[in-house]
Amino acid sequence: MSLEPVPADFLLELLHQHLASHQPDALETWRTQLRDALEAWDAPLVQRLLAELTRHEPDVRTQAYLNMGRGGWLAQRDQRPEALVRLETAAGLFAQTDDTLGYCWVLLTQGNLYSDQADWDRALAAYQQAADLFAQRGDAYGEAQTLVNLGAVYCAHSRWGEALQAYRRSLDTFLDVGDIQSAAMSLNGLGDILTDLGHYEEAIECYEASLEIFVEAGQVSGLVSILNNLGRAYDGAARPEEALASYQQSLALAQQLGDWRSQAIALDNTGVTLQSLGRYDEALTAHQQSLPIYRQLGDRHGASAALNHLGMVQRHRLQWVAAESHFSEALALKRAIHDRRGLASVLLNLALLRTNQEGWTEVKSLAVEALALATQIEADEPQAMAHVLLGLVSLEAQDMLSAAEHFTEAVVLAWQHHAATGQRINRAILRHLDGLAHEGQVNEGQVIYAHIVQNGRPRLGSELSEALQDFQSCLRQVKNSAP
Numbered sequence: 497m498s499l500e501p502v503p504a505d506f507l508l509e510l511l512h513q514h515l516a517s518h519q520p521d522a523l524e525t526w527r528t529q530l531r532d533a534l535e536a537w538d539a540p541l542v543q544r545l546l547a548e549l550t551r552h553e554p555d556v557r558t559q560a561y562l563n564m565g566r567g568g569w570l571a572q573r574d575q576r577p578e579a580l581v582r583l584e585t586a587a588g589l590f591a592q593t594d595d596t597l598g599y600c601w602v603l604l605t606q607g608n609l610y611s612d613q614a615d616w617d618r619a620l621a622a623y624q625q626a627a628d629l630f631a632q633r634g635d636a637y638g639e640a641q642t643l644v645n646l647g648a649v650y651c652a653h654s655r656w657g658e659a660l661q662a663y664r665r666s667l668d669t670f671l672d673v674g675d676i677q678s679a680a681m682s683l684n685g686l687g688d689i690l691t692d693l694g695h696y697e698e699a700i701e702c703y704e705a706s707l708e709i710f711v712e713a714g715q716v717s718g719l720v721s722i723l724n725n726l727g728r729a730y731d732g733a734a735r736p737e738e739a740l741a742s743y744q745q746s747l748a749l750a751q752q753l754g755d756w757r758s759q760a761i762a763l764d765n766t767g768v769t770l771q772s773l774g775r776y777d778e779a780l781t782a783h784q785q786s787l788p789i790y791r792q793l794g795d796r797h798g799a800s801a802a803l804n805h806l807g808m809v810q811r812h813r814l815q816w817v818a819a820e821s822h823f824s825e826a827l828a829l830k831r832a833i834h835d836r837r838g839l840a841s842v843l844l845n846l847a848l849l850r851t852n853q854e855g856w857t858e859v860k861s862l863a864v865e866a867l868a869l870a871t872q873i874e875a876d877e878p879q880a881m882a883h884v885l886l887g888l889v890s891l892e893a894q895d896m897l898s899a900a901e902h903f904t905e906a907v908v909l910a911w912q913h914h915a916a917t918g919q920r921i922n923r924a925i926l927r928h929l930d931g932l933a934h935e936g937q938v939n940e941g942q943v944i945y946a947h948i949v950q951n952g953r954p955r956l957g958s959e960l961s962e963a964l965q966d967f968q969s970c971l972r973q974v975k976n977s978a979p
Contacts, residue, residue: 560589614797640669654873694914800829900947
């Protein structure tokens with residue numbers, strides 16, 4: 497990317513030479529310089545060049561660059577619908593030429609705009625086509641730049657294997673050519689996947705390596721994103737104070753830069769960690785600050801997440817009506833943007849709200865839908881929570897064997913994901929089973945504890961022996977208290 501704006505007079509002179517002599521080389525040089533100007537986002541210069549070009553009759557290839565330039569200019573001003581129209585026109589024009597490089601840059605810009613709108617399917621199609629074209633050109637570096645974006649979209653689709661492959665391939669290329677800052681972005685992407693897969697300590701290593709590169713380079717904007725992501729990994733690893741410190745650093749830097757989206761992300765993430773600490777009033781404030789920013793930006797993905805988190809806080813505060821309103825709005829947004837993982841999360845939270853209201857028929861329906869989605873995307877943690885809810889439905893119906901089977905599946909999935917998740921699921925199940933003894937259902941409790949221990953042990957193995965200790969202890973207590 498050009499760091500210094502190209503002088504306008506020089507570019508205009510190149511354009512005039514082309515128009516006067518029709519020399520292809522002159523036009524090619526001008527196009528290259530225009531592309532540099534676009535990448536540097538020198539808006540006044542680009543406007544002058546485009547205005548000059550429109551006074552003549554450009555060929556198809558030049559028309560393509562004209563539309564690409566206008567599309568990029570509109571995108572910088574957050575006029576996304578208009579930008580996408582221009583870029584679509586440019587893509588169609590480039591397809592009529594042999595300029596695959598120009599075509600690739602249009603596709604990348606389209607993919608970026610679709611990603612900003614959480615339109616993952618269209619973003620995926622644009623990035624895949626760009627990656628294929630770069631590969632056909634033998635342009636490994638261009639392909640690597642595309643793979644970074646492609647990896648992020650694969651993550652949004654929960655296609656973890658393909659995402660890991662994309663980031664690792666891009667990382668290898670960037671290291672080969674010595675582009676350390678781009679390598680840092682690939683490390684950041686790898687950290688995102690490892691976080692989602694529950695490999696938190698490995699994710700932290702990736703983020704810290706990426707963070708070191710950006711600190712040395714003085715790239716503040718890169719630090720903002722990585723600190724947010726590092727906080728998520730700390731949170732997953734049950735290191736909440738370190739998570740909060742990372743979010744606060746990210747928020748402060750984002751405020752300095754005037755980066756509203758990163759501010760919203762840091763605030764929303766802060767709220768999630770505060771919830772885990774039981775600091776619900778502070779969490780509510782953080783989510784309430786993030787939501788209007790997401791709305792103002794038109795970020796449906798971010799807004800739906802903030803709405804989901806708001807509903808979670810309000811459920812804990814026993815504000816049922818407000819919680820249901822926010823869950824319902826989040827649900828509609830998640831369905832609209834086809835965010836399967838996010839949709840599963842909202843369904844589970846709405847099901848938890850229904851358990852508080854004893855709406856067991858709806859709890860079952862919501863949990864079954866969430867389980868189907870989580871199974872499709874191989875997301876262990878949401879699957880585990882869905883089985884907990886289905887176990888509660890079975891308990892309510894006095895079907896102890898079915899409850900035991902669901903709870904066992906929940907324990908196994910949770911511990912296979914991560915120990916912190918397993919501990920959280922254990923506590924949830926034990927909290928609900930504790931009521932059986934108080935209700936005089938000692939034998940029923942014994943059946944469930946024994947089933948979890950006996951069926952969980954061979955699946956979890958000796959490496960996760962601590963996973964079943966709580967249930968083994970409860971089983972002994974039940975047997976010792978038997979008459």
